[in-house]
Structure formats: structure tokens, C-alpha cells
Amino acid sequence: DAKTTQPPSMDCAEGRAANLPCNHSTISGNEYVYWYRQIHSQGPQYIIHGLKNNETNEMASLIITEDRKSSTLILPHATLRDTAVYYCIVRAYNTDKLIFGTGTRLQVFP
Amino acid sequence: DSGVTQTPKHLITATGQRVTLRCSPRSGDLSVYWYQQSLDQGLQFLIQYYNGEERAKGNILERFSAQQFPDLHSELNLSSLELGDSALYFCASSPDFSGEQFFGPGTRLTVL
Numbered sequence: 001d002a003k004t005t006q007p008p009s010m011d012c013a014e015g016r017a018a019n020l021p022c023n024h025s026t027i028s029g030n031e032y033v034y035w036y037r038q039i040h041s042q043g044p045q046y047i048i049h050g051l052k053n054n055e056t057n058e059m060a061s062l063i064i065t066e067d068r069k070s071s072t073l074i075l076p077h078a079t080l081r082d083t084a085v086y087y088c089i090v091r092a093y094n095t096d097k098l099i100f101g102t103g104t105r106l107q108v109f110p
Numbered sequence: 111d112s113g114v115t116q117t118p119k120h121l122i123t124a125t126g127q128r129v130t131l132r133c134s135p136r137s138g139d140l141s142v143y144w145y146q147q148s149l150d151q152g153l154q155f156l157i158q159y160y161n162g163e164e165r166a167k168g169n170i171l172e173r174f175s176a177q178q179f180p181d182l183h184s185e186l187n188l189s190s191l192e193l194g195d196s197a198l199y200f201c202a203s204s205p206d207f208s209g210e211q212f213f214g215p216g217t218r219l220t221v222l
Contacts, residue, residue, distance in 0.1 A: 034210075043200050049209060096143070096160075098155060098211065102152060
């Protein structure tokens with residue numbers, strides 16, 4: 001599985017968009033980009049995933065660059081409850097396990 | 111609430127002991143995954159079962175073992191416990207081999 005690089009921490013004002021970057025320059029053609037988050041010590045929560053097209057769901061949007069070497073998770077209107085560690089994971093289609101890196105600790109402030 | 115349940119929530123035991131952690135997946139999910147989260151190692155994949163069969167193995171120690179029963183619940187057995195085994199243990203489930211996994215609340219194991 002390709003390695004990912006994320007900034008260790010970010011801040012965001014409540015109500016503003018939070019843009020979390022992820023580099024995955026060694027990603028292969030059959031590897032998907034997944035995003036999870038972990039609020040305090042709760043179990044990780046799935047957010048979104050994509051292969052090459054941009055994706056949007058009720059939680060977030062995922063923007064993947066054309067060369068697929070990086071992506072950005074967008075929380076359109078961050079709330080205090082979005083304070084968490086966000087993990088960007090690259091996962092091959094034919095594997096099951098998730099390999100978590102160190103993630104980005106997002107702090108949303110009032 | 112993900113629909114995945116784990117028991118117990120907390121477990122305190124001594125070195126050398128053996129414990130069993132239990133996981134009930136979401137209704138209908140055939141895959142169960144176990145992860146360990148410690149302060150120095152982060153979230154690490156241990157093992158996966160699919161419909162009763164072991165499907166993938168990660169960084170699981172030989173002192174650890176798991177199984178999935180016919181009713182699809184799973185147990186993670188940890189033996190000859192060491193101080194370094196203190197961690198949060200998460201179970202996750204998914205309908206198949208999806209990367210969209212649903213995590214339980216975890217079991218916090220403290221080895222004294």
C-alpha cells in the first residue's frame with residue numbers, strides 16, 4: 001500500500017471550511033483514497049473514499065488531483081464536533097486491511 | 111452508534127495473565143477486523159476474519175489469537191500479557207471486503 005503524508009495538526013474556525021491535505025505520490029492505479037476520523041479515543045469513523053473522481057457525501061467532499069498524487073478532504077462548515085484526528089489511507093482494491101498513519105489533528109475553535 | 115459492540119469496555123489485569131475480548135459485528139456483516147491502538151504504535155491492523163475463516167493477518171503477536179464463530183461474533187485472545195500490551199483494542203466490521211469499515215467503541219486494556 002502506498003504511503004501517505006499529512007500535516008500533523010491544523011486549526012479551523014467554526015463555520016469555515018476545513019481543508020485537509022494528503023500526499024500519496026506513490027499511489028498505484030488500483031489504489032483508492034480513504035478518509036477516516038477518530039474523535040478522542042472513540043472508534044475511527046469512515047468519512048469518504050474515491051479512486052480518481054471527486055466525491056461528495058453528507059459529511060465531506062474529497063478532491064483528488066488529476067495525477068492522483070494528492071488529495072484534499074473538505075469539511076464545508078466545520079463545527080466543534082469535527083475536532084478529531086483525520087486519517088488519509090491508501091488502500092488497494094484487493095486488500096482488506098486499513099493501514100493508518102499518524103493523521104492530522106484538526107482543532108476547530110469557536 | 112456504528113452497530114458494532116465490544117465487551118468489556120475496560121479491562122485491568124496483571125502481567126502474565128490471559129484475557130478475551132469480544133466483538134459483535136453489525137447485523138449482516140461477514141468481515142470482522144481487529145486493530146490495536148497504543149500510544150507509541152498508533153492504530154495497527156491485527157487480523158481479519160470473513161465468515162468464520164481467517165482472511166488477512168497483520169502485526170499480530172504469536173501470544174495473540176482470534177476466531178470468528180458461526181454467529182459471526184469474534185473473540186480476540188491475548189495471553190502471557192506484558193505491560194506493552196496495554197492499549198485500546200478496536201473491532202470493526204464490514205459486509206464484505208470493503209474499505210468502509212464500521213468500528214466499535216473499543217476495549218481499553220491495562221496491564222499492570
